[in-house]
Structure formats: C-alpha cells, structure tokens
Amino acid sequence: MTPRSNATATYTANPYLPLPARIREVRPENPRVKTFVLEPADAGAEAAFSFEPGQFVMVSVPHQGEAPISISSPPGRGSGLTLTVRRAGRLTGAMHTLGPGDTVGIRGPYGRPFPMAELEGRDLLFVAGGIGLAPLRSALLACLAARERYGALTVLYGCRTPSDICFSRELDGWNAGEGLRCRVTVDRGDAAWQGRVGLVTTLFDEVDLRPERTSALVCGPEVMIRVVLDRLEEMGLAPETIFTTLERHMKCGIGLCGHCHHDGRLVCTDGPVFSKAELASG
C-alpha cells in the first residue's frame, strides 16, 4: 500500500512521549459531545499542530489513559487544533470534565490523511454520520479555504436524533455557501424537529451528482459506511474515488503493537483513510 504522505512522522525523539497541549476553549456540541480547542503548552511545539485532514492524534489525560481522536479543524496556521470528543468511557469521560487552562497530552498527528491534492478539480460529496462529521469538517473547511481548487461541495449528514447533531452552529452557514449544499436528516425526530427524518441514504435522492467528476469522503458508524459505500458505487462513483475512515481499537497509534489490525492492514498507519478500492482488495 502506497503511503499518501509521510503521515506517521513523529515530533519527539520518543514517539510515546505526549506533548502537553493547553485547552483554550471548550464548545459543547450536544449533551454527549464537546469540541476542545487546543494550543501547544510549550513554545516551539508548533510541529505537532501541523497536520492534514483525516489524521488523528493520540490524546491522554494523566492516570486516565489514551485514545485516538480525529482532528476536526482545518490545517493551517492560526486555525489551532480542535478535537471533537464523544463521552464514551474513561479517557473521553475525563476529558469532558476539563475546561479552559487545563492540559491534555497529545502525540501525533498520525495516520494517512484524505488525499486532498488528488481531490482537486473534482466535485466532493461528504457523507457523515453522527460524530463522523469531525474529520470531514477538517477536509471541508480546507476546501472552503481554497475554494477555487474544488468543484461543487455537498454535505449529507445523518444523526440518530436531533440531540446527536454536531457543529449545528455551522450547518446553516454551509447550506448558504456558494457551490456548497448541506442536507441534514435524523433517524428519529422529536417534538421540536422540523427537518428531514430518515437514514442518511434518503438524502441521496435529493442531490444531483455528476458521478464521473465526483469523489466522496465518508465517515460514521461502520454499518452506515457499508451501506453508503455500496450506494455510491451503484450511483456510478468509481471505487478509487470513494474514501472512508475505519475505526479500530488502538494502543500505540504508530504501527508497532498490532492492536488495530484489520484484514491484513494496520488501521493506524495504513489508514484510517482508505479508498473503497483498497478495502475491496483486502
């Protein structure tokens, strides 16, 4: 498998040594998800904040463990590094108790990113489920920052319930953008929900794609990914132009421990971004 970039480069001599990162801001996304805006606690540690969309960092809280979390901000100076974290267990639960001024450890960035250069000149379809919008937000904001390099941008976002929606403050703005469409649906509405109800795949009926010039970026629960990838191929997208992220339990994050083994690949270094063609040849 050809690496798309030198994505596993580390920034300290000891790859297991986390870099302290100060929490600058915490933005609640919904009752279970918060976005943390980080800045390096040590002067001169900017290298760790240089990353590409689709990459992740290993985040640690002392005595609570470590977990892989995707970077949700776009690359580039001044954007900072944001992590959008769902409270799942020990590490993420501990993170949710932290606030501005507190410090977490990060190592990375790790993993193969989305092939942003390869996507230039193409229409892009972003399909996200729940917190899967986090790594896609990094890629989408990178496209918006270099708008002339990409064709039409479409975001299809599905969540289980309205209270699972992330980045709700941004979704309306994305819908109003030029050459940018954003459609949101929930599996189950509530009394206040006036939007669409149905799985994310129901949104495919609302978009008019040009399959030969469209690439797709997909992230969400594994069951959603499987259905969406098949649907995209049925719609005429070539498997080489469909990119998704895979999630596996990770320990080292750098290809040493084997914990993230999947069909002969290590998700931490061969992925987490794979094309459908790569997955089919697994």
Ligand SMILES: Cc1cc2nc3c(=O)[nH]c(=O)nc-3n(C[C@H](O)[C@H](O)[C@H](O)COP(=O)(O)OP(=O)(O)OC[C@H]3O[C@@H](n4cnc5c(N)ncnc54)[C@H](O)[C@@H]3O)c2cc1C
């Ligand atoms: C490349 C990558 C990127 C990720 N990006 C994000 C992100 O941006 N935001 C986010 O909130 N989460 C993300 N995750 C998932 C996140 O790493 C897990 O939720 C986290 O490890 C849970 O750690 P914990 O110590 O809080 O929970 P634990 O106490 O370890 O586990 C809580 C529960 O979650 C399950 N679990 C833990 N890790 C995973 C996993 N990788 N896949 C499925 N189930 C798991 C456990 O089995 C357990 O049931 C990502 C995972 C990967 C591999």
Ligand code: FES
């Ligand atoms: S997490 Fe250790 S090899 Fe991937």
